[in-house]
Amino acid sequence: MTDVLAVADHRRGELRDVSYELITAGRQLADETGGDLHLAVISGTVDDFADKLNRDGVDAIHTVDHGEEFNHDVYTQAITQLYDEVAPQYVLTPNSVNGLDYAPAVANELDLPVVTDTIDLDNDGETLVATREMYGGKVETTNRLEGDAVVTIRGAEWPAAEGTGDAAIEAFDAEIDEDAIGSTVNGFEEVGGGDVDISEAELLVSIGRGIEEEENLDLIRDLADALGATLSSSRPIVDNGWLPKNRQVGQSGKVVTPDVYIAIGISGAVQHVAGMKGSDTIVAINTDPNAPIMDIADYAIVDDLFDVVPELIEEFEG
Amino acid sequence: MKILVTVKEVATVEDEFEIEGTEIAEQYLGADLNEWDDYAIEEAVQLQEDGIADEVVTVTIGPEECEQTIRQALAKGADRAVRVWDDSLEGVDLLDVNAKTEILSAVIEEEDPDLVLSGVQAGDDSFAATGVSVAENLGFQWGAVVNHLEHDLDDGIASVRRELEGGVEELTDIELPAVLTIQTGINEPRYASLRGIRQAQKKPMDVKALADIGVDESTIETELELTDMYEPESESDATFWEGSPEETASELGDLLRDKGVAQ
Numbered sequence: 001m002t003d004v005l006a007v008a009d010h011r012r013g014e015l016r017d018v019s020y021e022l023i024t025a026g027r028q029l030a031d032e033t034g035g036d037l038h039l040a041v042i043s044g045t046v047d048d049f050a051d052k053l054n055r056d057g058v059d060a061i062h063t064v065d066h067g068e069e070f071n072h073d074v075y076t077q078a079i080t081q082l083y084d085e086v087a088p089q090y091v092l093t094p095n096s097v098n099g100l101d102y103a104p105a106v107a108n109e110l111d112l113p114v115v116t117d118t119i120d121l122d123n124d125g126e127t128l129v130a131t132r133e134m135y136g137g138k139v140e141t142t143n144r145l146e147g148d149a150v151v152t153i154r155g156a157e158w159p160a161a162e163g164t165g166d167a168a169i170e171a172f173d174a175e176i177d178e179d180a181i182g183s184t185v186n187g188f189e190e191v192g193g194g195d196v197d198i199s200e201a202e203l204l205v206s207i208g209r210g211i212e213e214e215e216n217l218d219l220i221r222d223l224a225d226a227l228g229a230t231l232s233s234s235r236p237i238v239d240n241g242w243l244p245k246n247r248q249v250g251q252s253g254k255v256v257t258p259d260v261y262i263a264i265g266i267s268g269a270v271q272h273v274a275g276m277k278g279s280d281t282i283v284a285i286n287t288d289p290n291a292p293i294m295d296i297a298d299y300a301i302v303d304d305l306f307d308v309v310p311e312l313i314e315e316f317e318g
Numbered sequence: 319m320k321i322l323v324t325v326k327e328v329a330t331v332e333d334e335f336e337i338e339g340t341e342i343a344e345q346y347l348g349a350d351l352n353e354w355d356d357y358a359i360e361e362a363v364q365l366q367e368d369g370i371a372d373e374v375v376t377v378t379i380g381p382e383e384c385e386q387t388i389r390q391a392l393a394k395g396a397d398r399a400v401r402v403w404d405d406s407l408e409g410v411d412l413l414d415v416n417a418k419t420e421i422l423s424a425v426i427e428e429e430d431p432d433l434v435l436s437g438v439q440a441g442d443d444s445f446a447a448t449g450v451s452v453a454e455n456l457g458f459q460w461g462a463v464v465n466h467l468e469h470d471l472d473d474g475i476a477s478v479r480r481e482l483e484g485g486v487e488e489l490t491d492i493e494l495p496a497v498l499t500i501q502t503g504i505n506e507p508r509y510a511s512l513r514g515i516r517q518a519q520k521k522p523m524d525v526k527a528l529a530d531i532g533v534d535e536s537t538i539e540t541e542l543e544l545t546d547m548y549e550p551e552s553e554s555d556a557t558f559w560e561g562s563p564e565e566t567a568s569e570l571g572d573l574l575r576d577k578g579v580a581q
Binding site: 011016070072076095096097098100101102103104105107108109113114115116117129132133134135136137138139140141142143144145146147182183184185186187188189190191192202203227228229235236238239240241245248251252253254255258259260262281283284288289290294295297298299300301302303304307308309310311312314315316 | 329330331333334335337340342412414415416419438441442443444445446447448449450451453454455459460461462463479480481482483484485486487488489490491492493496499502503506541542543544545546547548549550552553554556557558559563564566567568569570571573574577578579580
């Protein structure tokens with residue numbers, strides 16, 4: 001058993017980018033184990049999805065035509081049945097919100113170990129070495145695993161697969177037990193409309209945990225006013241209810257691409273970086289010179305924001 | 319109804335630290351209630367205050383040293399706690415998802431709750447998989463990354479919102495009993511009051527070994543072996559402005575003018 005079975009992600013009629021990255025990661029693993037790369041695409045317009053997923057390196061695509069949108073019970077049933085059919089060594093899924101909603105269940109059902117949020121994978125033919133982060137990205141670890149496993153991969157760590165493949169596309173007739181489906185998706189809602197669209201701004205002043213207290217936000221508001229900038233934030237500020245959801249930059253918030261992004265007191269967790277790395281110029285103000293935000297910053301000030309920001313306000317207010 | 323909340327004490331790391339083997343040197347480590355679990359506790363306590371929950375029980379896998387953290391959960395309003403620990407868990411670098419699933423499932427079966435709330439992930443090992451794994455193991459329903467829960471829980475249904483990527487939420491109905499993994503921002507976790515802290519000292523905490531909950535040591539053998547830990551290489555090619563706050567602010571001011579984004 002040396003094959004890889006990778007499960008594509010899609011939502012509201014669109015394949016998500018991580019599905020193509022999964023092909024690259026899956027192909028690499030399949031090359032190392034000497035096996036084939038099988039893709040599964042479950043629910044939605046599966047034939048259309050299969051055509052799009054048929055890129056270089058894919059050996060087979062299994063379509064499971066059942067329902068429109070993601071349902072974790074359908075996914076779990078379909079994948080465990082495909083596992084019996086394909087008999088892969090690894091089941092590979094995105095470490096997306098939906099991936100995390102079925103991958104652990106698939107692992108438990110199949111009695112396999114699960115290793116999540118991997119950023120690098122290496123296989124010598126027998127042993128998998130998975131690289132992941134701990135302590136919010138402060139350290140990386142390598143983890144060895146013998147035998148079959150369910151593995152989830154972080155988005156944007158592998159390049160998207162390109163080209164046109166010649167995979168065999170086959171409908172897989174999964175037997176879905178409707179009685180075992182215990183949850184129903186009733187719809188979707190976009191959140192964070194509101195007064196301002198931060199994704200349109202040319203200059204964003206973005207604030208994170210470093211602001212410490214809600215009342216200190218006034219300082220950053222003053223800065224945004226002085227610069228004529230739009231105010232945005234990282235997740236903790238929104239979680240605390242200090243700013244509305246429409247101001248949140250990141251994986252679960254908005255993706256922004258301003259000319260200049262000033263990250264103040266933001267450490268740069270991967271979920272935040274996912275939302276702002278496309279900014280033209282990134283400036284970080286942070287006391288920690290080793291904070292992850294420094295890795296993607298173009299300019300950095302290692303200093304206390306409470307000392308630097310008032311100086312900047314003064315400079316622009318005259 | 320009865321609600322069980324999984325509570326973990328996580329290790330926190332200072333900005334500057336050293337690694338010894340596959341661990342961070344102890345002097346750079348602190349301990350805290352897992353941030354995501356704090357929101358799960360708050361949600362359970364609110365359900366109790368709303369008259370939905372009759373009892374809130376916490377369960378923790380951890381040594382005696384983490385009792386202070388468990389008392390924090392009790393001080394916020396949980397009624398009692400279960401702590402599982404065993405000599406066989408001492409010295410395990412990384413307890414994997416399957417091992418945690420076996421232990422937590424055994425406690426949950428014994429407690430027989432209607433609803434289990436668990437933080438989406440732990441701030442230290444960040445697996446984000448245990449809640450869903452436990453649900454599947456027990457034949458419970460589940461929902462991952464829940465950032466809103468309707469409190470009426472009518473007809474044995476939990477109506478939740480799941481926080482997807484890109485500012486989209488999924489509206490889902492989940493049959494009980496269920497495990498929900500709770501995302502930060504679902505509520506505002508309270509600080510424990512002085513009265514709560516005093517009361518917490520008197521609340522019951524059961525300590526159980528693996529044998530007490532019917533889990534054989536061999537079933538929790540972890541399959542994932544942590545082999546190396548290191549600091550990620552910095553990829554920074556940023557220009558670091560140096561000097562007084564006045565000087566660095568001035569550099570930034572010049573940049574903003576050059577880019578034409580501020581006057």
